[in-house]
Amino acid sequence: MAAAAIGAVMLFLAATSFGANASTDSNDVDALSVFYTTMNSPPQLTNWVSQNGDPCGQSWLGVACSGSRVKTIKLSGMRLNGTLGYNMNQLTALVELDMSNNDLGGNDIPYNLPPNLESLNLGGNNFTGTVPYSISQMVALRHLNLGNNHLSNINDMFNQLTNLTLMDISYNAFSGDIPQSFQSLTNLKKLYLQNNKFSGTIDVLGGLPLTDLNVENNQFTGWIPDKLKGIRSIQTSGNSFNDGPAPPPPPSPPSTYTPPQTSRPAVPSSTGGDGNDSRAEYQSKHSKLGGGAVAGIVISLLAFGALAAFLVIKRNSWRMSHGRDPEQNEPLSPLASGLKQMKSVKSIKVISTIGKEELQKTVSMSLKPPTKIDLHKSFDENDITNKFITRKVLAVKKINFSAFPSHPSDSFVELVANISRLNHANLAELCGYCSEHGQCLLAYELYRNGSLHDFLHVKDEHSKPLSWNNRVKIALGSARALEYLHETCSPSVVHKNFKSSNILLASELNPHISDSGFAGLIPNQESQESDENSGYRAPEVTMSGQYSLKSDVYSFGVVMLELLTGRRPFDRSRPRSEQSLVRWATPQLHDIDALDRMVDPALQGLYPSKSLSRFADAIALCVQPEPEFRPPMSEVVQSLVRLVQRASMTRAHENQTRRSGESSGDYEF
Structure with a gap:
């Protein structure tokens, strides 16, 4: 009996040990x-x-592990439906994901895919919409198969996928030119583009080491590059290629020096930005860049007549905290990827009036930090700048040295390095910085339409209300920016100060988020003591002062409420029960009749009720008082994308009925 008991105990311990391991x-x-x-x-x-x-x-079933980490998931042909999970990016050890030949999809491929995949196969499903930008950050990816879906948008996002050897995006609905960044696929052997609606030429493929190429049944024109004609397998029928010899290349123009441009990869949202607007344009209706400065935002208007701004050459000492050299042949994290293009070491001299304060000394402003800043090395101006001269309209943010607890100059340059690594079409672009004569200045692209705060709350005789379409557009673009900071950057970036005055609007009202990247170096209490600023703070931030990704989600929900109601986040001029926007609005978000009464009167009823209701549903999730119940930003993005997609389907149906002689609404989202 005792022996049996001892045996049972040993079996239990063995099982427990196995389970733990x-x-x-x-x-x-x-x-x-x-x-x-x-x-x-x-x-x-x-x-x-x-x-x-x-x-x-x-x-x-289908899961293979190494130790405690999931390494591969292979579930091809399992008759699966639904979609991928919203937190697949947590599978950081996963190297292969094969979900091919199922019935997944019906909407976009989720943005937050496993970041370190070497093989991704989603072919033979029902995914629609856009190829997610997160794929562009998978620097280890070798095999990509998105074929046989219903995808329609592909962006110029392939610069970092230099390890890719096979790509299949055939049998979709892609149109337009082949992305120029395909030329960066320097190890690509097999490429399948057949049965899409691509147009233009295939010249961009001419320099790739392809062995297999299929471009059949598209709308390509021009000539097949000679380098492609000799590859092992090439299929080109069903296009409009010219059969004769290709014409010689045009003569090269005379050599002239032009200032280098730093490109930004495209993402699934429209971009904009006007850096050369005149002062008259800037001072029109919505010309005011809203608050959000750590020690105040200052605007430098380098106008052609009224304010003289001369950008000339000056020597500059470069500094940077320790970091990894992106020129080495090692994969870069998504956060560091933007540094690859920052190779120019240039400085500009700014002489201007900033707000009411005139700079007493000329300071040099570096245009984009270099990939490596040596704390002890100075450069001769002619070696560095090659006599670079330019003019540009800039928005300048002045940061108080007291924001940095010690070694403010070095800390500021570290801040600049961190900000410069952020690269997304919906983030405000850092153009330069200054750290001289006690000045900490950040120079940003100037966005001609000012801030969302100004559009919603600062009225004048020229004011025009934002349409419902534009409000949804601004919400989606802003959500994509936060999604990038939270779920693509590694480590994640907490914004801490997300509000409508930090959403800057470029041409066509494309949103650009400012103040990104300050979280690591600016104290928690920051400059958020006003009533209006407190209206954006999540309950846990008010109690503990601790910011998190979920507190950013709450702040985003408050901005969505601003877009929906046209009200400020906190307004002492209203009755006490209505002063806090979240407290007043939250109980009404699921009441259709109350929701209609909450909508910004400036819209004059020009909005679709279903779209409004879905917008309100997303808000309700974001402003949950408990942070654990708030969704990740990728989920918010997907809900807004679905809102737009459903509206597009409704619009197509309405257009069809209109052609049949019936009337319908005239709004889109």
Whole structure:
């Protein structure tokens, strides 16, 4: 009896020991549990569960592990539906994801995919919309298959995918030219573009080491490059290529020096930015860049007549905190990827009036920090700048030295280095910086339409209300910027000061978020003591002063409320029960009649009720008092994308009925 008891105890201990050794990383468990749920808990996935599972220890079907980390997921042809989970980016050890030949999709591919994949196969599903920008950050990716879906948009986002050897995006609905960044795919052997609607030429493929190329059944024109004609397998039928010899290249123009431009990769949203507007344009209706400065935003108007601004050459000493050299042949993290293009070491001299304060000394302003800043090396101006001269309208943010606890000059240059690594079409672009004579200045691109705060709350005789379409557009672009900071950057960037005055509007009202990248170096209390600023703070920030990704989500929800109601986040001029926008609006967000009464009167009823209701649903999730119940920004982006997609389908139906002689609404979102 005792021997049997001892044996049972030993078996129990052995089982317990095995379970402990096989226990799966908690992030992987969480991601796969959500994934299982979003696929509608398919019974054919043996051993999978939605809660308290152990994928590695319990041998989940299609899952292979190394130690406690999930390394591969292969579920091809399993008749799966639903979609991918919203937190797949937690699978940081995953190198292969094969979900091909299922029935997944019906909407966009989720943005937050596993970041370190070497092979991604989503072919043969029902995904629609845009290829997610997060794929552009997968520097280890070798195989990419998105073929046989219903994708329609592909952006110029392939600069970093230099390890890619196979790409299949055939049998989709892509149109327009092949992205120019395809020329960066220097290891690409096999490329399948057939059965799309691509147009233009295929010249951009001429320098690639391709062995297999299929471009059949598109709308290509021009000539097939000679370098492609001799590859092992090439299929080109179903296009309009010219058969004769290609014409000689045009003669090169006379050599002239032009200032180099730093490009920004495109993402799934429209971009804009006017850096050369005249002062008259800037001082029109919405010319005021709103607050959000750590020690105040200052505007430098370098106008052609009224304010003289001369940008000339000056020597400058470069500084930078220790960091990794992006010129080495090592993969860069998404956060560091933007540094690759910052190779120019140039400075400009700014002589101007800043607000009411005139700079007493001429300071040099460096245009884009270089990839490596030597704290001890000075450069001769002619060696560095090659006599670079330019003129530009800039918005200048002045930061108080007291914001940095010690070594303010070095800390400021570290701040500049951090900000310069952020690269997204919906972030305000850092053009230069100054750290001389006690000045800490950041020079940003000037956006001609000022801030969202001004559009909503500063009225004059020239004011025009934002349409519902533009409000949705601004919300979506701003959400994409936060999604990038939270879920693409590594480590994640907490904005801490997200508000309508930090949403700057370029031409066509494309949003650009400012003040990004300050979280690591600016104290928590920052400059958010006004009533209006306090209206953006999440409850946990008010209580503890601690910011997080979820407190950014709350602030985003407040901005969405501003867009919906036209009200300020806190307004003492209103009755006490209506002073706090969140407190007043939240109980009414799911009441259709109350929601109609809440809408900004400036819209004059020109909005679709279904779109309004979905917008309100997203707000309600973002402003939850408990941070754990707020969604990640990728989920918010997806909800707004679905809102736009449904509106597009409704609009197509309305257009069809209109052609049939019936009347319908005339708004889009």
